[in-house]
Amino acid sequence: MAQEIELKFIVNHDGVETLRNHLNTLSAEHIPASPLLNIYYETPDNWLRQHDRGLRIRGNNGRYEMTIKVAGRVVGGLHQRPEYNIELSQPELDLSLFPAEVWPEGELPAHLAEQVQPLFSTDFQREKWLVDVGASRIEIALDRGEVKAGDAQEPISELELELLSGDTQDLLKLARQLVNLEVLRQGSLSKAARGYHLAQGNPERPLRPLTILSVPRKASVEQAFEAALEKALSQWQYHEELWVRGNAAAKAGVQAAISLIRHTLTLFGGIVPRKASARLRDLLTLSEATLASDVSAETAASSANIALAKLNLTEWLITRGWQPFLDAKAQAKFADSFKRYADISLSRHAAELRKTFAYPLGDSYADQIPRLSRDIDSITLLAGNYDPVVAQAWLENWQGLLYAIKKRQHIEIEHFRNEALAMEPFWLHSGKR
Numbered sequence: 001m002a003q004e005i006e007l008k009f010i011v012n013h014d015g016v017e018t019l020r021n022h023l024n025t026l027s028a029e030h031i032p033a034s035p036l037l038n039i040y041y042e043t044p045d046n047w048l049r050q051h052d053r054g055l056r057i058r059g060n061n062g063r064y065e066m067t068i069k070v071a072g073r074v075v076g077g078l079h080q081r082p083e084y085n086i087e088l089s090q091p092e093l094d095l096s097l098f099p100a101e102v103w104p105e106g107e108l109p110a111h112l113a114e115q116v117q118p119l120f121s122t123d124f125q126r127e128k129w130l131v132d133v134g135a136s137r138i139e140i141a142l143d144r145g146e147v148k149a150g151d152a153q154e155p156i157s158e159l160e161l162e163l164l165s166g167d168t169q170d171l172l173k174l175a176r177q178l179v180n181l182e183v184l185r186q187g188s189l190s191k192a193a194r195g196y197h198l199a200q201g202n203p204e205r206p207l208r209p210l211t212i213l214s215v216p217r218k219a220s221v222e223q224a225f226e227a228a229l230e231k232a233l234s235q236w237q238y239h240e241e242l243w244v245r246g247n248a249a250a251k252a253g254v255q256a257a258i259s260l261i262r263h264t265l266t267l268f269g270g271i272v273p274r275k276a277s278a279r280l281r282d283l284l285t286l287s288e289a290t291l292a293s294d295v296s297a298e299t300a301a302s303s304a305n306i307a308l309a310k311l312n313l314t315e316w317l318i319t320r321g322w323q324p325f326l327d328a329k330a331q332a333k334f335a336d337s338f339k340r341y342a343d344i345s346l347s348r349h350a351a352e353l354r355k356t357f358a359y360p361l362g363d364s365y366a367d368q369i370p371r372l373s374r375d376i377d378s379i380t381l382l383a384g385n386y387d388p389v390v391a392q393a394w395l396e397n398w399q400g401l402l403y404a405i406k407k408r409q410h411i412e413i414e415h416f417r418n419e420a421l422a423m424e425p426f427w428l429h430s431g432k433r
Contacts, residue, residue: 006162007175008187012302013157015183016144022181023129023140033127036060036143040195041093042119047112051104054192055116057091064088068102069192120149120195124156133174136166140174147191149198156191159184172315179307185244185298186310188237205245207253208238210260210377212391215384221341222334225268226317228381232260233313243297255291258284261313263377267345271333276325280316283309342382346427349375349382353398357417365405365413372402383427390426397423 011019024030037059042048048055052071057064066086086097095113100106124145131138141160146153159178163171178184197203213231215224239253261284265277274281286305300306315321326334333341353375356368376398383391397420404412 005168005171006160007171008190009159009161009175009178009184010187011142011157011159012183012185012298013155015181015302016142016157018181019159019178019183020127020142022178023142026129026131028129028131028140031128031130033125033142033144034061036122036124036126036145038122038191039091039118040120040122040192041116042196042199043112043115043117047109047115049196053102055093056192057088057093059091064091066093066097068098070102120147120199122147122156122191122195130164131174134167134170136170137164138162138166138171138174139164143191147195147198149195149202152198152202154194154198158187158191168318169315172311172318175311176308179302179311180304182302182304182307185240185301185307186237186314187241188234189241205242205247207242207247207250208235210235210256210380212388212395213381213384215338219338220335221268221271221338224338224342224381224384225264225272225334226320228264228267229261229313229317231381232257232264233310233317235260236310240297240301244301246297251291251297255288258288258291258309259373260377260381263374264381266374267378267381271326271330272322273325273330276322277316280309280312283312339385342385343427346379346382346425349378350425354421357401357421360414360417366408369402369405372398372405376402386426394423394426 038056039059041055041057054069055067057066064087066088067083069083084098084102086094088094093113093116095108095116098108100108103109122145124143127142129140131140139160139162141162143156143158143160145156147156161171161175161178179186197205210231213224213228215227219227236254236257239250239257242250243254262281265272265281283305287309290300290303290305295303353372356371361368376395379391379395379398383395397416401413401416401420404416
């Protein structure tokens, strides 16, 4: 088993030569482009996808390799996941060659081998550069081609940085250098993810509303902090992808995701000092300025400000960059129960909402949009210990109030304000439970 650690970027169509010219200036071993054909497999009931497995055969100049990738961690465009590779003499699956640990129950499921069938393929040219950064060896792969499923297809124009040996920090250092070319945007959708989407008929990807943060049972405060930032980064990348693909409404989702990152830093600001996130917050400010300008989606997504902001947050999460700034007291707070922390914080945010909207505000409702948005986001991040249906029902009236204020629907404003104030708390230690 190998542990794959790689960063994925989408390359702007008109930026390929700029990128290639820069890569040719590096002190690197250059490997000319060669064709790669990958065939991905699935069962009729999507058994592999349901169990977070990806199965493919790769062909390159008459050599074949069977690979299965197991669920790992994806933060931003940084993929960390186990993969198992088996050389083949011909392009035919033989699942019995994989070790037993690949399978969820520790053995090859009965009848799986006869159920898997080709689902989609990726056909592209891969050009590579092998570079040394610090004490690390990194493979840079430029892929150009197509992903196909039936009659549906879409282009591949990607750059992958894979850590062959050494330190993830060196991988991120190289990435920072390359995104300054302003022809790359960090991509979280793998070729396989796009292939699966095409195989499903390529349905339009919907806007994704923020849902209550899911946290592990007995999660620590630090685990919830990480989960909140990862969720915000995921929202950012998802809506950026939609925006680049032509959905203008998705731009607001990008802006909301950046606000969610700021709200998360504020929510946990009593533990993580501001100096720990100073660089990240500066980059978020620059990103917001870029988004506020009249700029195209592709130009914005590959701008140095936005690319560096996402990369900085990715690095901060992977390396837990806040840790060096925490004293012993803060460390103890981060190790404490998130549920206890959330209950106290929920009561504080609810009290703020009740105080702010205790009485009709006439023409001043719009002044409270930033506060209301912040409190809604905070409660969404804090409510994961409770029944999401109950928690969402409590939130919906405040969300309805926010929408009515934005749309200046005066009758609806008072309706949602009264309904929200009448809702009983769903969390413990609220003074009413």
